[in-house]
Amino acid sequence: MKRRNKSKATRKKEELLGLLLIILGVLILLSLVSYHVTDWPNSSSRERVANWLGLAGAWLAFYLFNYTIGYPALVLPFLLILWGWTIVTRGFVISLLRHTGYALFFALCFSVAFALPRTISPETVSVNYEFNGHVGAFIAFLLYRYLGAIGGVLVLFAAMLIAFISMTNISLAGFFDLINNVLQRFRQGIASWKEAKERHRALKQKLREQKLAHFQAPEVTSPPGKIVPSTSSKQEELSFEIAEDEKEVEAEIVSVSKSPEISSEKLT
Incomplete structure (x- = not known):
């Protein structure tokens, strides 16, 4: 009896914890979605705040966007909601923990990707600081400082590719085979389109x-007792045949151009 009551109490605490996480995630999401650059603490005025959660929401959104990973921080409230729902429904926590790690890693990579252009060329690229935050800017600075522009981009791309392959359980050979098949189908589609157009x-x-x-043929006079088709009737028949042939060829080109291999090409 005591064990049953203890189990019920533990379950009730888990449900309350999950519910709190869901509510917290929703509140953070509302504050981030309604973030405005003119709100406090970006400005000294606290009277007019556009954030849906008032001063608290404006403060939270400002520090999450500017002092963490920028706009990719939008993944945080969704993770909180997902964790709360998993706890309430007694889902698979181990699997969720793995996906949470991947989500945070990709959010960090996107933050660095947003910061790299401004780090490489600060004079020509103008990007709001909210896109990457301090964390993304710092990692982008380290990549550019020690690996250069090309090295930093390659390392970031390789890290995202490795994480994607690890997350989806796709082999590297299968990934390159997929790309090769897509390119081959694309080339075949282009060749078919060019052939039909030619x-x-x-x-x-x-x-x-x-x-x-x-049109340049001389007028033929019919001998007595014999009817020769007039030039005008021949021209009409020829025009009809030309129109029919052109329709068939154009229909063939349209069917080739609508194939998935060359859907991105346009007929010129």
């Missing part, structure tokens, strides 16, 4: 020559 151009040129030859 056939269309050749056919149009041939039809123009035939049309010009018929």
Whole structure:
């Protein structure tokens, strides 16, 4: 009986903890979403605050965006909500812990990626400090200081690629095979589109020559007792055939251009 009551009390505490985490995550999310650069403490005035949570929300959003990892800090309230829901529903904490680590790592990488352009070229690139925060700016400074611009970008890209492969359990060989297959299909689509376009151009040129030859043909007089088709009727038949052929070729080009391999190309 005592064990059962103790178990119920423990379960109740877990539910309360999960509920508190969900509420805290929602409040932090509201403060971050309603962040405004003119709010205190960016400005000295505390009278007009645009943040939905007032001065507390403005203060929290300011320090999370400027002194941590910048806008990628938006992942934090979602993680709190997810942790609260997992505790309430007794989900898999170990799996959630792993995904939380990956989410924070990618948020940090994006923060550094936002800070690198301004670190490399501060005179030409103007990026708000809220994009990366102090943490992202500091790591970007270290990468640029000790590895240079190219080395810093390559190290950051490699770190994100390794984390992505580790998170998705995709082998490196399979990843490169996938990229190679996509490129091959893209090249095949481009070749098919160019071939269809070339056939269309050749056919149009041939039809123009035939049309010009018929227009320049002399008028044929019909001998007595024999009916010869007039030039105008031949021209009408030829025009109809030309229109039909052009429609078929254009339909073929449209079907090729709509294929997934060359969806990003446009007919010129």
